[in-house]
Amino acid sequence: MAQPIVKYTLNKKGQTPEWINTSDSSFAGEHGITGNKTGYIPKYESPQDTIYLGIASGDPDPDGTPDDYVGILTTKALLQTYITETGSTLQYKTTTGTVTGVQTSVTTGLSTAWNQESYSGGLSTSTTSKHIVSGVGTLATISTSVVTKVVVKTDTTTGSTSATTETPIVIDAASTLSGVSTSVGIVTTSSTDETTGVTTTTTTTDTTSYTYTDVVTSSSTSTSETTTDGVTTRTDTVTTSETGNYETTYDYAAESTRLWDIYTAKNA
Numbered sequence: 563m564a565q566p567i568v569k570y571t572l573n574k575k576g577q578t579p580e581w582i583n584t585s586d587s588s589f590a591g592e593h594g595i596t597g598n599k600t601g602y603i604p605k606y607e608s609p610q611d612t613i614y615l616g617i618a619s620g621d622p623d624p625d626g627t628p629d630d631y632v633g634i635l636t637t638k639a640l641l642q643t644y645i646t647e648t649g650s651t652l653q654y655k656t657t658t659g660t661v662t663g664v665q666t667s668v669t670t671g672l673s674t675a676w677n678q679e680s681y682s683g684g685l686s687t688s689t690t691s692k693h694i695v696s697g698v699g700t701l702a703t704i705s706t707s708v709v710t711k712v713v714v715k716t717d718t719t720t721g722s723t724s725a726t727t728e729t730p731i732v733i734d735a736a737s738t739l740s741g742v743s744t745s746v747g748i749v750t751t752s753s754t755d756e757t758t759g760v761t762t763t764t765t766t767t768d769t770t771s772y773t774y775t776d777v778v779t780s781s782s783t784s785t786s787e788t789t790t791d792g793v794t795t796r797t798d799t800v801t802t803s804e805t806g807n808y809e810t811t812y813d814y815a816a817e818s819t820r821l822w823d824i825y826t827a828k829n830a
Contacts, residue, residue, distance in 0.1 A: 566622075567825050568617070569613050570630050571613055572630065573610070578590060579630045579631075581620070582616045583617045592615040593645055594613065597613045613632050615644070615821070617824070638818060638819075638822045641822055642815060655810070658697065659806070660695075661695070662736075663736065663802075663803065665691070667687060668800075669686070669687040669798045669800075671796065673787060698808055700809050702775070702776040702807040703740075703775055707769055708769070708770060710768050714765050715763070734774075735779055736804040737776070738775045744768050744769065745771070779803070780803050783798060783799065783801075785798050
């Protein structure tokens with residue numbers, strides 16, 4: 563009995579169908595993509611709205627298949643075509659983390675100089691120049707938005723009050739901010755009280771959209787001590803690294819070969 567590569571959805575309970583081979587030597591849940599077309603009544607309802615690739619435990623019954631079975635891929639060429647179409651729709655990229663900058667700071671001094679309540683000297687620090695390299699491909703960027711300012715103004719018959727909350731955009735020090743644009747949204751609500759009259763509350767929200775490079779800074783510290791003639795010297799070394807995520811073209815042929823080799827081994 564063959565174990566083919568199939569397209570399938572979860573069952574109505576949101577579980578992987580029992581006829582999908584989920585062993586370590588198989589694969590399931592690969593290359594998920596919605597089965598519905600935008601603007602149309604959905605063909606697949608939740609939790610069955612995502613189509614996956616996997617290896618079935620047997621061939622589909624010619625007399626009929628369950629509703630979580632979508633189709634079968636019988637050749638490597640069909641497999642690669644399907645993965646390519648899916649990846650093109652979802653804009654697949656291969657992302658590789660690359661250390662793009664390294665800098666070291668070394669602080670040395672007698673051990674007694676490190677824990678002074680009121681620092682009076684005795685420590686010396688030297689910092690290397692940052693070593694900078696570039697990764698292969700294009701440095702990935704992240705697009706997002708955040709509410710950066712909220713102004714709530716309340717008007718009553720006795721006067722007005724205003725409260726402002728500002729939230730600055732915070733990105734990693736090694737990242738580069740670009741493509742900044744701000745949109746303003748205003749919501750006004752009113753309520754009537756027989757005693758105090760009409761109260762009007764106006765909320766103005768500034769939402770800022772921006773793009774920043776996918777770079778993250780991290781640091782590590784190592785400490786060593788040496789004692790000579792009863793005198794202990796301590797050295798702290800702080801290494802700061804910048805890691806960027808670089809994107810290259812996704813290798814559809816290699817991915818198709820990987821899955822096809824698993825399928826072939828299962829049916830050997």
